[in-house]
Amino acid sequence: MEKKIMRIGILGTLRGGSYVDIFQKLDGAKLTAVCDNSARSINNVKGILKEDVKIFTDFDEFIDSGLFDAVMLCNYFYEHVPFAVKAMERGIHVLSECTPALTMAECVQLCRTVEKTGCKYMLAENYPFFACNMEMKRRFDTGNFGRALFCEGEYNHPVTPHDKNMLSPGQFHWRNWLPRPYYLTHALAPILYITGNNLKAVNCKQVFAPDSIKGTACRVGDMVAIMLCEMDDGSLARVTGCAAWGGHGNWYRICAEKGNMENVRGSLDQIRVQYNSWNVPEGESEVSTHPARWYEEDSLNAMPGNAGHGGGDFWVAYHFTKYVNEDIEPFFNVYRSVAMSATAVLALRSSQNGGKEYKIPDFTKEEERVLWENDHDSPFPDTDGNTTMPCCSHPDYMPTEEDFANAEKEWREAGLIE
Numbered sequence: 001m002e003k004k005i006m007r008i009g010i011l012g013t014l015r016g017g018s019y020v021d022i023f024q025k026l027d028g029a030k031l032t033a034v035c036d037n038s039a040r041s042i043n044n045v046k047g048i049l050k051e052d053v054k055i056f057t058d059f060d061e062f063i064d065s066g067l068f069d070a071v072m073l074c075n076y077f078y079e080h081v082p083f084a085v086k087a088m089e090r091g092i093h094v095l096s097e098c099t100p101a102l103t104m105a106e107c108v109q110l111c112r113t114v115e116k117t118g119c120k121y122m123l124a125e126n127y128p129f130f131a132c133n134m135e136m137k138r139r140f141d142t143g144n145f146g147r148a149l150f151c152e153g154e155y156n157h158p159v160t161p162h163d164k165n166m167l168s169p170g171q172f173h174w175r176n177w178l179p180r181p182y183y184l185t186h187a188l189a190p191i192l193y194i195t196g197n198n199l200k201a202v203n204c205k206q207v208f209a210p211d212s213i214k215g216t217a218c219r220v221g222d223m224v225a226i227m228l229c230e231m232d233d234g235s236l237a238r239v240t241g242c243a244a245w246g247g248h249g250n251w252y253r254i255c256a257e258k259g260n261m262e263n264v265r266g267s268l269d270q271i272r273v274q275y276n277s278w279n280v281p282e283g284e285s286e287v288s289t290h291p292a293r294w295y296e297e298d299s300l301n302a303m304p305g306n307a308g309h310g311g312g313d314f315w316v317a318y319h320f321t322k323y324v325n326e327d328i329e330p331f332f333n334v335y336r337s338v339a340m341s342a343t344a345v346l347a348l349r350s351s352q353n354g355g356k357e358y359k360i361p362d363f364t365k366e367e368e369r370v371l372w373e374n375d376h377d378s379p380f381p382d383t384d385g386n387t388t389m390p391c392c393s394h395p396d397y398m399p400t401e402e403d404f405a406n407a408e409k410e411w412r413e414a415g416l417i418e
């Protein structure tokens with residue numbers, strides 16, 4: 001039988017640049033086209049593209065080129081669904097960067113489009129594929145820990161005001177309007193992946209502390225969102241969105257009936273395991289630390305190489321290619337993916353309503369989807385700068401004139417705006 005090769009195109013070559021080399025080398029995949037309407041972003045990948053990869057600047061020409069069976073969406077955070085829908089309506093499979101959807105209505109639309117077109121959709125969520133998280137999943141799946149009771153996921157990514165401006169060029173850039181809960185997948189997805197649980201409900205409170213974003217045009221004065229998520233097995237998870245307290249890092253912890261596991265703080269390739277003294281499995285110790293491995297097989301462990309985000313970017317490409325070529329369904333299918341978006345949307349509302357609990361719909365059920373199909377409220381601005389819900393827990397928060405002026409000056413000096 002002839003071996004299947006997935007032809008793929010990438011939209012957006014800033015983040016998308018990290019996937020160029022991976023898809024050019026991955027067995028079963030062939031990068032055939034990239035698209036970006038910014039010359040600066042295209043320059044990011046020019047030096048690494050193979051000669052036969054076609055460069056587009058216009059999305060419509062790109063998507064109608066017939067050059068690929070699947071597209072990776074690395075475009076703006078708030079525009080993934082409209083582009084995913086356009087692709088799937090042309091029979092093109094979709095690998096989408098985070099976040100899957102922006103509004104409750106988009107969550108519904110994405111599920112229906114996947115079902116209507118029969119196209120494959122996967123979220124490019126990479127943090128579950130750190131070695132520590134894959135090691136914890138393998139150990140959790142043995143059953144030695146019993147059922148999960150409480151889990152924690154932290155994604156902490158502070159940046160200086162200058163770096164914030166460099167990442168967010170222009171008053172309307174999405175990073176200037178990004179509510180803390182909306183970037184939750186890096187904290188939450190590893191917990192869902194390790195335990196296999198589904199989301200049921202969320203409460204959220206945020207910490208408003210805008211001093212560290214002085215000199216930026218950021219409209220969000222919150223530094224961390226703390227979300228308490230209830231799972232379908234009755235367990236709870238405490239997750240941050242994208243948090244910004246002092247000290248960069250990721251930390252994941254699974255507390256279960258018979259023991260607990262976590263990555264050793266500051267390390268993505270070491271885990272600490274602890275059992276109750278009366279629940280220690282044969283051949284193991286009550287407390288131990290272990291080097292973490294992606295897979296049991298050495299051949300696969302060699303493959304992530306220098307791939308970004310602790311090898312996680314490699315596994316995203318690997319699982320998506322398997323899905324398209326061999327029909328092996330990935331964990332982050334459309335239903336699990338949009339459940340995380342719905343958690344983000346409802347967590348922001350919770351933080352603006354005294355920490356009220358919101359139920360997460362089961363997006364596999366049309367009767368639950370119908371209830372949300374017209375909920376288009378979004379904290380991101382239209383072209384006039386208007387939003388349909390506030391992006392900050394303090395709805396009236398605004399940067400000062402001096403903050404805006406400093407941001408404009410820095411964007412101009414760096415050549416990021418005219």
Ligand SMILES: NC(=O)c1ccc[n+]([C@@H]2O[C@H](COP(=O)([O-])OP(=O)(O)OC[C@H]3O[C@@H](n4cnc5c(N)ncnc54)[C@H](O)[C@@H]3O)[C@@H](O)[C@H]2O)c1
Pocket residue numbers: 011012013014015016035036037038041057058059074075076077078097098099124125126167309
């Ligand atoms: N998973 C991760 O670890 C990770 C890391 C960084 C970024 N991301 C995600 O990647 C996405 C992109 O972020 P980014 O860091 O590249 O910054 P960005 O959003 O500023 O860049 C988007 C790029 O897409 C291009 N683009 C947007 N719309 C286009 C269109 N219609 N036609 C052609 N080009 C278009 C822009 O010119 C730009 O180069 C975001 O959704 C972000 O959340 C994920």
